[in-house]
Amino acid sequence: MTSDDANLYFDHAATTWPKPATVIEAMADAALIAGAAGRGAHQHAMHANDVVNQTRQSIARLLGQVDPSRCVLTNNGTHSLNAAIHGLLRPGDHVVTTTAEHNSVLRPLEHWREAFGVEVTMVPVDHEGKVDADALLDRITPRTRLLAVASASNVTGALQPIESIAAGIRHRFPADAAPLLLVDAAQSIGYVPLMPQSIGIDLLAAPGHKGLLGPLGTGFLYVGPRADAVIRPWMHGGTGSQSESLAMPEKLPDRLEAGNLNVPAIAGLHAALACLMRGDAIGNADAEAITWPEAIAAIVGAFQAIEGVRVVGPTLAGPSRLAVVSFVVKGYLPQEVAAILDASFGIRVRAGLHCAACIHHDLDTMPHGTVRVSLSHHTRRSAIDRLIDAVAQIARSAIS
Numbered sequence: 123m124t125s126d127d128a129n130l131y132f133d134h135a136a137t138t139w140p141k142p143a144t145v146i147e148a149m150a151d152a153a154l155i156a157g158a159a160g161r162g163a164h165q166h167a168m169h170a171n172d173v174v175n176q177t178r179q180s181i182a183r184l185l186g187q188v189d190p191s192r193c194v195l196t197n198n199g200t201h202s203l204n205a206a207i208h209g210l211l212r213p214g215d216h217v218v219t220t221t222a223e224h225n226s227v228l229r230p231l232e233h234w235r236e237a238f239g240v241e242v243t244m245v246p247v248d249h250e251g252k253v254d255a256d257a258l259l260d261r262i263t264p265r266t267r268l269l270a271v272a273s274a275s276n277v278t279g280a281l282q283p284i285e286s287i288a289a290g291i292r293h294r295f296p297a298d299a300a301p302l303l304l305v306d307a308a309q310s311i312g313y314v315p316l317m318p319q320s321i322g323i324d325l326l327a328a329p330g331h332k333g334l335l336g337p338l339g340t341g342f343l344y345v346g347p348r349a350d351a352v353i354r355p356w357m358h359g360g361t362g363s364q365s366e367s368l369a370m371p372e373k374l375p376d377r378l379e380a381g382n383l384n385v386p387a388i389a390g391l392h393a394a395l396a397c398l399m400r401g402d403a404i405g406n407a408d409a410e411a412i413t414w415p416e417a418i419a420a421i422v423g424a425f426q427a428i429e430g431v432r433v434v435g436p437t438l439a440g441p442s443r444l445a446v447v448s449f450v451v452k453g454y455l456p457q458e459v460a461a462i463l464d465a466s467f468g469i470r471v472r473a474g475l476h477c478a479a480c481i482h483h484d485l486d487t488m489p490h491g492t493v494r495v496s497l498s499h500h501t502r503r504s505a506i507d508r509l510i511d512a513v514a515q516i517a518r519s520a521i522s
């Protein structure tokens with residue numbers, strides 16, 4: 123890997139890359155020493171227990187000092203969302219969601235709609251990818267068990283009004299009749315503070331391998347008290363606890379953690395969280411580095427000024443946003459733009475529907491989708507300049 127490779131990688135919304143060196147070291151150490159967590163009392167098993175417990179505590183701190191036992195460890199964001207959706211829904215329920223959701227929400231919901239008659243109401247988003255909190259709240263009925271909303275769109279980067287949605291649920295419904303709020307934090311975790319307990323989020327699903335800088339194969343689900351009262355296990359198996367019972371243990375996190383945990387990857391996530399909490403994300407020590415809000419402002423501003431380029435989603439004056447920019451170039455398919463950026467400029471971006479097809483109807487980008495540039499915590503100004511210059515050259519070539 124050259125330093126250019128790292129600087130010109132703009133696909134951090136898929137997974138951040140490269141990972142900090144301490145993450146790799148922690149994974150290698152755990153692979154050499156750790157046994158199975160929660161299974162046995164010998165020193166290798168105890169080492170694995172320590173890794174898991176410390177990571178759970180770090181996640182609990184990140185979420186605003188929640189109870190660590192409410193932080194269920196999973197393999198990725200999709201796993202966390204499935205644990206929430208399959209664990210909560212019952213035949214005949216109603217769910218309110220948005221057209222901006224990822225397939226990791228929409229496909230489990232579609233399964234429940236098809237197999238068990240769950241009614242799914244999808245509230246459209248505006249042309250910047252943002253949902254209106256009242257439009258969502260107005261669709262709640264007495265049968266609504268769940269509201270499922272991503273805190274940020276992985277297509278446009280628009281941040282959704284999660285606090286207003288949570289406050290609206292609290293104000294409109296008594297606690298015993300209020301639907302549960304599931305927030306998909308896949309794109310926002312690590313970039314913006316998310317405090318589920320103080321905001322009123324019942325379930326928060328997140329991967330560890332995106333903005334948290336952890337390895338692939340990590341994630342978690344925060345389960346708040348109201349969700350704890352009703353959520354059932356969606357996977358059943360060994361937990362290392364209450365082995366005499368054929369039923370899954372009632373206590374969290376065991377209820378939702380069947381099977382051996384991926385201890386080496388969890389050790390990597392622990393090291394990544396330590397980096398983030400020290401304010402030591404990758405690129406931080408680089409004198410040329412700029413932060414993601416500065417980089418996004420530069421990219422969006424420059425793209426808006428290039429003839430033939432349309433920024434899809436919030437512009438600079440639009441709603442608050444994350445480090446994700448979608449765009450299209452007149453005269454080219456998004457896939458062609460991504461291929462040219464890769465082959466001719468060494469710039470890695472993603473093109474297409476980004477596993478979130480429904481939002482493209484609202485954005486007028488069906489059927490081919492968009493080119494997506496996504497950043498991590500820091501980027502070099504020179505890399506941003508190269509990206510802008512490359513996109514300008516491609517746009518010019520379509521016109522001439």
Ligand SMILES: Cc1ncc(COP(=O)(O)O)c(C=O)c1O
Nearest residue numbers: 198199200224226272276308329
């Ligand atoms: C908004 C959103 N939700 C869920 C996911 C799924 O996360 P994972 O890739 O960790 O399964 C993604 C992945 O990109 C995403 O962007």
